[in-house]
Amino acid sequence: MGICQYMLKNIDCAIEHWKKSVQMDPKGADAYVSLGNAYFLSKKESGKAIDYMQKAIELAPNDPEI
Numbered sequence: 790m791g792i793c794q795y796m797l798k799n800i801d802c803a804i805e806h807w808k809k810s811v812q813m814d815p816k817g818a819d820a821y822v823s824l825g826n827a828y829f830l831s832k833k834e835s836g837k838a839i840d841y842m843q844k845a846i847e848l849a850p851n852d853p854e855i
Contacts, residue, residue: 790806791803791804791806791807791810791820791823792823794806795823795827795831800827800831800832803823803827804824804827804828804832807820807823807824807827808820808824811824816848817848818844818845818846818848818849818852818855819845821841821842821844821845821848822841822842822845822854822855824837824838824841825837825838825839825840825841825842825845826838828841842855
């Protein structure tokens, strides 16, 4: 759902969906990557983006797409 909302330019809604995904599966790296991208590309909040990306890397250190 987060991806759909993001593509529709409903950035805040997308972020809320990804945060719910993190709550439901805190060990899944994909939602953290999506949050990092949203905060960096759309919200221009690089600090939050870096935090989310670091968490994704921590969870999936061998994932070449992160």
